Amino acid sequence: MFDLELNLGVVENFRKANPPLSSILVLSKENVFMPKFQGVVHSKLPNTGTTIFTVMSKLASEVGAINLSQGFPDFPCSEELISLVNQSMRKGFNQYAPMPGLLELRETIAEKIQNAYSAVYHPETEITITSGGTQALYTAIAAMVKEGDEVILFEPAYDSYAAAVELSGGIPIYIQLKAPDFHIDWNEVKKMIRQKTKMIIINTPHNPASAVLSAQDMLQLEKITKNTDIVILSDEVYEHLIFDGLEHQSVMRFPKLAERSFVVFSFGKTLHVTGWKMGYIVGPENLMKEFRKVHQFTVFSANHPFQWAINEFLKNKENYNYLPRFFQEKRDLFLQLTKGSRFKPLECKGSYFQLMTYKEITEEKDTDFAVRLTKEYGVASIPISVFYHKPVDNNLLRFCFAKQNETLEKAAEKLCRV
Numbered sequence: 001m002f003d004l005e006l007n008l009g010v011v012e013n014f015r016k017a018n019p020p021l022s023s024i025l026v027l028s029k030e031n032v033f034m035p036k037f038q039g040v041v042h043s044k045l046p047n048t049g050t051t052i053f054t055v056m057s058k059l060a061s062e063v064g065a066i067n068l069s070q071g072f073p074d075f076p077c078s079e080e081l082i083s084l085v086n087q088s089m090r091k092g093f094n095q096y097a098p099m100p101g102l103l104e105l106r107e108t109i110a111e112k113i114q115n116a117y118s119a120v121y122h123p124e125t126e127i128t129i130t131s132g133g134t135q136a137l138y139t140a141i142a143a144m145v146k147e148g149d150e151v152i153l154f155e156p157a158y159d160s161y162a163a164a165v166e167l168s169g170g171i172p173i174y175i176q177l178k179a180p181d182f183h184i185d186w187n188e189v190k191k192m193i194r195q196k197t198k199m200i201i202i203n204t205p206h207n208p209a210s211a212v213l214s215a216q217d218m219l220q221l222e223k224i225t226k227n228t229d230i231v232i233l234s235d236e237v238y239e240h241l242i243f244d245g246l247e248h249q250s251v252m253r254f255p256k257l258a259e260r261s262f263v264v265f266s267f268g269k270t271l272h273v274t275g276w277k278m279g280y281i282v283g284p285e286n287l288m289k290e291f292r293k294v295h296q297f298t299v300f301s302a303n304h305p306f307q308w309a310i311n312e313f314l315k316n317k318e319n320y321n322y323l324p325r326f327f328q329e330k331r332d333l334f335l336q337l338t339k340g341s342r343f344k345p346l347e348c349k350g351s352y353f354q355l356m357t358y359k360e361i362t363e364e365k366d367t368d369f370a371v372r373l374t375k376e377y378g379v380a381s382i383p384i385s386v387f388y389h390k391p392v393d394n395n396l397l398r399f400c401f402a403k404q405n406e407t408l409e410k411a412a413e414k415l416c417r418v
């Protein structure tokens with residue numbers, strides 16, 4: 001028999017100990033918690049804990065701070081996009097999509113890429129729709145990297161790269177971007193390339209450094225990978241978030257690079273729907289064939305009704321062409337509003353992140369100061385040292401400006417008080 005009194009008491013105690021848990025939690029009488037696994041757990045990622053993004057967002061919500069930490073907009077996506085998803089479900093696109101994705105969407109993407117970068121990808125064999133950029137990155141790494149292979153990545157780095165490399169038995173080879181403009185020293189890269197180098201991961205526009213790679217960078221990359229079997233994994237999820245008239249230098253503009261590259265994109269970033277976890281990857285046929293072997297046994301196919309809706313939405317180019325202007329205005333507003341503060345901005349050429357140095361305020365560790373700033377001043381950010389495998393503390397915080405102007409105004413007001 002269900003003992004209501006006892007269960008309510010148990011639930012109450014559990015809630016006190018775990019406040020964020022959902023109120024619909026149902027606990028059995030005998031076992032409040034799942035007993036621990038009695039065997040030995042050999043973690044494949046022993047050094048990985050909860051990501052800083054989760055930690056800071058949780059802290060922000062606990063103390064009621066303005067959350068400029070995690071990279072997502074606080075404004076809604078287009079109404080039209082939502083009604084297209086609705087229509088799509090009503091039209092019956094509710095069963096599995098084809099494994100590589102809806103062909104019509106892949107055709108639209110092929111056309112979009114050809115217009116922007118003059119590169120031609122075959123929709124049937126060289127484009128795959130994924131469950132977000134992170135899945136595309138993971139699957140590409142899992143498909144390419146074997147035990148003992150070395151993968152060069154640049155720090156500060158988006159945190160999924162190294163984890164995916166390690167899960168495949170690969171060895172991340174870390175090269176630091178050179179502050180304050182976070183450029184790549186290509187001579188250093190050249191020295192690190194060895195027989196075992198399987199892959200180089202680049203990211204432009206860059207999270208968290210907001211730097212972008214130039215055509216010169218791409219030519220250097222082309223030169224040092226010439227006559228090697230190195231595959232490039234180019235994370236271009238912020239392709240449309242590039243400012244001050246700069247052109248996005250995709251690897252796809254450089255035919256010799258494109259023929260050895262996977263290129264990753266995220267509809268989450270482009271359409272303000274990070275929660276949908278939709279993206280895509282492009283690459284030459286023989287690389288894509290290997291990608292799909294892993295993709296079909298991990299996700300099989302990405303969300304079908306969203307693919308249909310996104311395809312309809314992308315037919316109007318203005319639905320993404322406005323992005324550089326839109327986010328540049330947000331960046332400029334944030335810079336103008338924080339001008340009087342003791343936070344000093346670094347150059348932000350792309351992405352929706354603004355780095356700020358707080359050297360004028362304190363010499364505290366960035367992780368400590370980020371927590372204090374959240375608790376005492378009510379603005380959550382991300383400390384940059386966490387983007388390194390061994391923390392490098394340049395006293396920098398990352399603020400996400402993909403927010404309503406009102407949010408930026410409130411946050412800036414608080415930052416000016418520090």
Ligand SMILES: Cc1ncc(COP(=O)(O)O)c(C=O)c1O
Binds near residue numbers: 279
């Ligand atoms: C550099 C970079 N790559 C990839 C992603 C992941 O994109 P998605 O949310 O589509 O998985 C992010 C998200 O923050 C990112 O910043």
